[in-house]
Amino acid sequence: MPDESEQEFTVSPRDVTAPAAATQAAVQNAVAEVESARLVVFHRDIGQAIVAVPPDELDRLKTALGPDFLVDPRAPLRLN
Amino acid sequence: MAKSPSDIALVDVVPPAAASTNGDAAPIPMPTNDDAAPRATGPTAAAGGAPAAADGDPGSATAPAGADEPSAAAANAGNGAPGAGRPAPGKRPQPAPAQKAGAAVLAMKPQQASPGDSPVHEVGARRKQFIIAARAGANLNPMAVDMLHSQLDHLPDVKVVRRVRPSVVGTFGLGGGVAGDMIVAETTAERGLELQATAGPGLIVEENRELTHLALSPLDTAAAASAQPVTDSIRLQVTDDARQPLPRAQVILYGRNWPAQGETAGDGTASVDIRGGTAQSIQYMYVKPFANDWERWVTDPDLADGSINAVTLRPLASFDDAGFTPNAPFVGWGQRQMGLTTQTTLDGAGARIGIIDSGCDNQHPALTHVQKGLDYTNKDQNDDPDAQSWTTDQLGHGTHCAGVITGNGQNGIRGFAPKAEVHVLKLFPGGFFDDLSRGLKYAIDNKLDVVNCSLGSPEPSDAVRQWMNLARQAGVVVVVAAGNSAPDPVQFPANAPEALAVGAVGMQNTFPPDTYHAQTVPQGTVAVNGIFPARFSCAGPEVRIAGPGVAVISSVPGGGYAAWDGTSMAAPHITGLIALLAAHHPDFADRSAPRNAARVDRLISLAMGSAMPLGLDARQVGAGLPSLVTAMSPAMARPAAAAATPGASPADVNRIISLVMAQLAAQGAVPGQRPGA
Numbered sequence: 001m002p003d004e005s006e007q008e009f010t011v012s013p014r015d016v017t018a019p020a021a022a023t024q025a026a027v028q029n030a031v032a033e034v035e036s037a038r039l040v041v042f043h044r045d046i047g048q049a050i051v052a053v054p055p056d057e058l059d060r061l062k063t064a065l066g067p068d069f070l071v072d073p074r075a076p077l078r079l080n
Numbered sequence: 081m082a083k084s085p086s087d088i089a090l091v092d093v094v095p096p097a098a099a100s101t102n103g104d105a106a107p108i109p110m111p112t113n114d115d116a117a118p119r120a121t122g123p124t125a126a127a128g129g130a131p132a133a134a135d136g137d138p139g140s141a142t143a144p145a146g147a148d149e150p151s152a153a154a155a156n157a158g159n160g161a162p163g164a165g166r167p168a169p170g171k172r173p174q175p176a177p178a179q180k181a182g183a184a185v186l187a188m189k190p191q192q193a194s195p196g197d198s199p200v201h202e203v204g205a206r207r208k209q210f211i212i213a214a215r216a217g218a219n220l221n222p223m224a225v226d227m228l229h230s231q232l233d234h235l236p237d238v239k240v241v242r243r244v245r246p247s248v249v250g251t252f253g254l255g256g257g258v259a260g261d262m263i264v265a266e267t268t269a270e271r272g273l274e275l276q277a278t279a280g281p282g283l284i285v286e287e288n289r290e291l292t293h294l295a296l297s298p299l300d301t302a303a304a305a306s307a308q309p310v311t312d313s314i315r316l317q318v319t320d321d322a323r324q325p326l327p328r329a330q331v332i333l334y335g336r337n338w339p340a341q342g343e344t345a346g347d348g349t350a351s352v353d354i355r356g357g358t359a360q361s362i363q364y365m366y367v368k369p370f371a372n373d374w375e376r377w378v379t380d381p382d383l384a385d386g387s388i389n390a391v392t393l394r395p396l397a398s399f400d401d402a403g404f405t406p407n408a409p410f411v412g413w414g415q416r417q418m419g420l421t422t423q424t425t426l427d428g429a430g431a432r433i434g435i436i437d438s439g440c441d442n443q444h445p446a447l448t449h450v451q452k453g454l455d456y457t458n459k460d461q462n463d464d465p466d467a468q469s470w471t472t473d474q475l476g477h478g479t480h481c482a483g484v485i486t487g488n489g490q491n492g493i494r495g496f497a498p499k500a501e502v503h504v505l506k507l508f509p510g511g512f513f514d515d516l517s518r519g520l521k522y523a524i525d526n527k528l529d530v531v532n533c534s535l536g537s538p539e540p541s542d543a544v545r546q547w548m549n550l551a552r553q554a555g556v557v558v559v560v561a562a563g564n565s566a567p568d569p570v571q572f573p574a575n576a577p578e579a580l581a582v583g584a585v586g587m588q589n590t591f592p593p594d595t596y597h598a599q600t601v602p603q604g605t606v607a608v609n610g611i612f613p614a615r616f617s618c619a620g621p622e623v624r625i626a627g628p629g630v631a632v633i634s635s636v637p638g639g640g641y642a643a644w645d646g647t648s649m650a651a652p653h654i655t656g657l658i659a660l661l662a663a664h665h666p667d668f669a670d671r672s673a674p675r676n677a678a679r680v681d682r683l684i685s686l687a688m689g690s691a692m693p694l695g696l697d698a699r700q701v702g703a704g705l706p707s708l709v710t711a712m713s714p715a716m717a718r719p720a721a722a723a724a725t726p727g728a729s730p731a732d733v734n735r736i737i738s739l740v741m742a743q744l745a746a747q748g749a750v751p752g753q754r755p756g757a
C-alpha cells in the first residue's frame with residue numbers, strides 16, 4: 001500500500017513485446033535514480049511495473065524512464 | 081412521529097404510484113450493480129456503488145457506496161446459502177403482541193415475526209395530502225364547497241385534514257368566485273389521482289407539497305451529513321411472503337442527505353440510522369434481498385418510529401412473466417428474446433470463454449462444470465495468482481455473469497454456452513488496470529475466443545489499450561459493459577475501439593412495478609415490442625450492441641438466484657452469443673484457421689448484423705439486440721460470399737434499417753407504446 005504521500009503508477013513499455021527482463025531492469029534503474037520512488041511489484045507475465053512515487057516526483061521518474069515507457073495512474077476498476 | 085398502538089395494524093401494501101414504470105422519478109442514486117451497491121452478495125452499503133450501482137451499482141457515480149468491499153456479514157458467511165439464519169422449519173418467530181385496535185386484523189393475517197416487544201407496522205406507500213379548491217372564476221359557491229367537504233368525508237380512503245377559509249373580503253373581492261376556500265384531504269396517491277381525473281374543470285385537485293427555501297444550507301452537503309448526529313433510527317424487518325425473516329438483505333433509505341444503509345441480521349431485522357430528517361422525510365426505500373425474492377422500491381414509504389417496519393418481499397417465482405421457476409430449468413427473458421431456448425442444440429462445445437470479474441461460486445448447482453480459474457486478488461510471493469480461491473465470490477457479481485454465460489440448465493438457469501470451456505479470472509474486489517492487463521494476457525495465452533469484462537473506470541489507460549489490441553490481434557473478442565453512470569459518457573475500457581461495448585435494455589412486464597427495475601425505464605422513451613433502453617446505461621457512439629440488463633435473473637453464491645440490473649448483466653448475454661457463434665457458426669468450423677483480428681471482426685459483425693432494429697437511439701443500443709436465430713441463419717453468409725455479391729450484406733442492411741428506425745424514433749414517427757404504459 002502506498003503511504004499518503006505516494007501515488008501508484010503503472011509503468012509499461014510502449015512495445016509490449018519487449019522482453020520483461022529488459023523492462024524490469026529499466027524500471028529498477030529509474031527507481032534507483034529517483035530516491036523517493038519505489039518498485040511495488042513487477043508483473044513478469046505482462047512486463048509491467050507498479051511504482052509508488054510522490055506526485056511531485058512523477059516527472060523525474062518519467063524522465064528517468066525515458067520515452068519508451070508509458071506511465072499511467074494505477075486506477076481502480078469498478079464492476080458495472 | 082411515533083404511532084400509538086391503536087394506530088397500528090397490518091395492512092396490505094399498496095404499490096407506490098411513483099414507483100410505476102412511468103419513469104418520472106426524480107434523479108436519484110440508481111441501484112444498479114455497478115459498484116455493487118445493493119447487491120445480493122451482501123456487500124455492505126458502500127460508497128460509490130449500487131443503486132448507484134451503484135451503483136454506483138449503484139455503480140454509477142450516483143450509486144450508494146459500498147460496492148467493492150464485501151460486508152462483514154458477507155465475509156463471515158462466505159458462500160453460505162442465502163437462507164442461512166432463517167428459523168428452522170416449523171419454528172416460526174413468535175408473533176408480535178396483539179395491539180388494541182389492530183388485534184382483530186392481526187389475528188386474521190399470517191403471524192408476523194416481531195423481534196422483542198416492538199409493534200409491527202407494515203410498510204406501504206405514505207398517504208399524501210391533496211388540496212381541493214375551486215378554480216378562480218368557476219361557477220361554484222361556498223355552499224358547493226361545503227357539500228364537497230361533506231362528500232369527501234364520506235369517501236373511503238379519504239380523510240379531510242383541514243378546511244382553509246379565506247377572509248370574506250378576499251374571497252368575494254375576486255369577483256364572485258370562491259378562490260381561496262380550500263380543503264386539505266389525505267388519501268393514497270392512487271385515490272388522489274382518481275380525484276384529479278374526475279374533478280372536472282371547476283375544481284383544482286393537486287398534491288399539497290412541502291415548501292423548501294432556496295438558500296444553500298451547509299446541512300445539505302455531504303460532509304455535513306456525515307458529521308450530523310443521528311436524528312432518527314428506523315427499525316425494519318424483511319420477510320418473505322411466508323413471513324420468514326430474510327437475512328443479508330440490503331436496506332437503503334433515501335432522505336435529505338446521503339442514503340442511509342443497513343443489512344438485515346439473521347432475524348431479518350435491520351436498524352438504519354438517519355442523519356438529518358425523520359422517518360417521514362424518507363423519500364425512497366430500497367430493499368434488496370440476498371437471493372430468491374424480488375427487491376422492493378417504495379416511494380414516500382410510510383415508515384414509523386418506535387415500531388418494527390415490516391417489509392414483505394415476494395419470491396422470484398411469483399411473477400410469471402419473468403419466467404423463473406425454482407429447481408427447474410429456465411431461460412431468462414433476455415436469452416429468450418435473443419433466441420435461446422432450453423431445447424437448443426447449440427451448447428458452445430469447443431468455445432473458450434474468459435470471465436474477468438469477482439470469481440465464480442462453482443458449488444452453485446448451475447455452475448459445477450466451471451473448473452478453471454485464477455485469483456488475481458490473491459497472489460503469492462512470486463506475484464502468481466492463486467489457482468483455487470477464484471471459487472470464492474464475495475460480491476456475487478461474477479457468479480451472476482457466469483450463470484447467463486454458461487449455466488447448465490439442469491435445474492436452474494440455462495446459459496448460452498453450458499459446454500464451453502470457461503476460465504474465471506478473479507479481479508474483484510480491488511481490481512486495478514494491471515490486473516485487467518494480466519487477465520487479457522491470460523486470454524491471449526490460453527486462446528480464449530471471448531472474454532467478458534463487466535467492469536469499467538472513469539479513467540483511461542494506454543497500457544490496457546495495448547493489451548486489448550493484442551487480444552484482438554490474437555483472435556479474442558473483448559466484450560465490455562458500457563457503464564451504469566448515464567448520462568456520463570461510455571466508460572473505459574468500453575470506449576476503446578478494440579472493445580465490443582454493450583449497452584443495456586430492459587423489457588416491460590418482466591419485473592414487478594414496485595421494484596427498482598421499474599425505475600430504470602427512461603421517461604418518454606418509445607419502446608418497440610416492449611424493449612426499452614435502461615436509464616442508467618451509458619450512451620455514445622462507442623456502444624455497438626445491446627444486451628438484456630434489467631431484471632436479469634441469474635445465479636448468486638450459495639445456490640440461489642437474484643434479479644439484477646446493469647450493463648454488467650447485458651455484457652454476458654453478448655459474450656454467450658459470441659461463444660455460440662465461435663463454436664457453431666460455419667464460418668469458424670475450421671479450428672485450424674488463424675486466430676486474428678479478422679476473426680474477431682467477423683464474430684462481431686455476425687452479432688451486430690443479427691441485431692433486431694429496435695427503433696431506439698443507436699447511441700444507447702448500438703445495432704440493437706442480437707438474435708441467435710438470425711446470426712445462425714443462411715442469410716448471414718460468409719464474408720467471402722458476401723464479398724462476391726455486389727451491394728450490401730445482410731448485416732449492412734440490418735444496420736441501415738436500425739439507423740433509419742432510430743432516426744424516425746427520434747422524430748417521433750415510429751409507432752410504439754410508452755414503456756410502463
